């Protein structure tokens with residue numbers, strides 16, 4: 001109801017702005033939010049997400065997920081590799097991970113428990129991180145909400161809209177659904193970042209295979225991931241081909257004891 005009342009004005013504004021800017025980038029790169037604003041928005045959104053999920057508080061699990069995340073972040077382009085990121089472990093048996101604007105990455109205990117090795121966890125985390133560095137969510141918010149609402153969001157003047165966005169992201173709603181192109185881009189950027197971070201790039205496709213297997217044996221447990229990240233056999237093969245072309249350097253991490261320790265702790 002609330003959304004409907006704001007959306008027509010927002011669409012009009014976005015249209016005007018898009019016409020008046022009229023340069024640079026495709027429609028897909030339309031973004032009204034600066035990176036600085038995105039990090040402010042993320043602070044507020046993460047507080048709303050915190051009200052809607054239950055966190056896992058095991059220090060060893062959290063430290064491990066953070067360590068994997070930071071290794072990958074170090075391999076992302078500036079300014080992202082210099083910004084503060086937050087990694088959260090969510091106590092939830094579903095196999096899911098998601099990221100919200102401003103560098104907040106969430107990994108479910110169910111994903112850690114069902115990953116076979118460190119490179120699989122790193123693959124999904126690198127994918128989520130890349131949705132942020134490619135700015136997919138803020139592009140979507142820009143298209144969906146428009147300038148008038150965004151100004152209020154960034155200034156914290158519109159807590160209702162913030163909560164709505166946070167709720168949609170957590171529930172895997174329309175806002176968080178990525179296009180196939182966005183998925184391809186996140187896979188491509190992610191696999192490069194995870195490989196530079198020292199992880200076996202084959203882990204990304206391997207984790208998608210685990211997710212796909214669950215979609216047959218236990219569909220409810222992967223519903224959110226598939227709703228937000230369209231995952232097809234084609235996409236998995238692309239990730240496998242990419243990894244094959246890149247090759248796996250000697251010493252690349254496929255597994256590490258800290259991963260298996262974290263996995264035991266959440267199982």
Ligand SMILES: [Zn+2]
Pocket residue numbers: 127131178182183186228229
């Ligand atoms: Zn995705």
